[in-house]
Amino acid sequence: MATPHIGAEKGDIAERILLPGDPLRAKFIAEHFLDNPKQYTSVRNILGYTGTYKGVPVSVQGTGMGIPSISIYVHELIHEFGCKKLFRVGTCGGMHPDVKLRDVLIAQGASTDSSIIKNIFGGSINYAPLADFDLLSKAVTNTKKLNLRATVGNIISVDRFYDDEIDSDKLRKYGVLAVEMEAAALYTLAAEAHVQALALFTVSDHLLTGEACTAEERQTSFNDMIRIALETAIED
Numbered sequence: 001m002a003t004p005h006i007g008a009e010k011g012d013i014a015e016r017i018l019l020p021g022d023p024l025r026a027k028f029i030a031e032h033f034l035d036n037p038k039q040y041t042s043v044r045n046i047l048g049y050t051g052t053y054k055g056v057p058v059s060v061q062g063t064g065m066g067i068p069s070i071s072i073y074v075h076e077l078i079h080e081f082g083c084k085k086l087f088r089v090g091t092c093g094g095m096h097p098d099v100k101l102r103d104v105l106i107a108q109g110a111s112t113d114s115s116i117i118k119n120i121f122g123g124s125i126n127y128a129p130l131a132d133f134d135l136l137s138k139a140v141t142n143t144k145k146l147n148l149r150a151t152v153g154n155i156i157s158v159d160r161f162y163d164d165e166i167d168s169d170k171l172r173k174y175g176v177l178a179v180e181m182e183a184a185a186l187y188t189l190a191a192e193a194h195v196q197a198l199a200l201f202t203v204s205d206h207l208l209t210g211e212a213c214t215a216e217e218r219q220t221s222f223n224d225m226i227r228i229a230l231e232t233a234i235e236d
């Protein structure tokens, strides 16, 4: 049965799913990478599609921006539609000299300032949202097989896109590579539900150099990240 935010029926959505924030990136991925894609939802213009990749059913679904938004979609996808392998394919802001514009990053861990994650654990606990190790290791192998490059490390999922108070120098000193707004929630919700999740990114702008991709590039030009995610998604 359809959920409040996803207008699909049980069975319409594959167990393996790619999750861009931008619904138009979902449409682009479905139309350019999947065979026979069928749109299963357009509720709130957050688009979702299922097709096949190399013969394996794969879905792709927008999640909106920020932890409150992705948490709604990931909850419904896992608990109502049975998704088991979830791949965020996002953009991020590079904040470390080791990463350059358009680089692919894979989040081994996702630090966060999110009160949603803090409130789950309460007290003095700072939970460490982590990638599923099996997916992470397969993604690294697939990156090499595809003759591509990806940097693996810690990123930070923040609540505010415009945040003058964030201490980028300290985060950089501790090796945080980039900033985005959803991965920590994906990792935490996947851990709670005992399903697998991995977040991959393309650096769309750089906090140190001021370089930025255009809005059109953000929607469409992230093929390397998507190929790594799809090759990893279809493995058993």
Ligand SMILES: O=P(O)(O)O[C@H]1O[C@H](CO)[C@@H](O)[C@H]1O
Binding pocket: 020, 021, 022, 064, 065, 066, 089, 090, 091, 092, 161, 180, 181, 182
């Ligand atoms: O390009 P997406 O996947 O939306 O990801 C990044 O872009 C948005 C901010 O512009 C946030 O959602 C952030 O995490």
Ligand SMILES: O=c1cc[nH]c(=O)[nH]1
Binding pocket: 091, 092, 093, 094, 161, 179, 180, 181, 204, 205
């Ligand atoms: O959340 C994001 C995404 C891209 N670039 C940023 O600076 N922040």
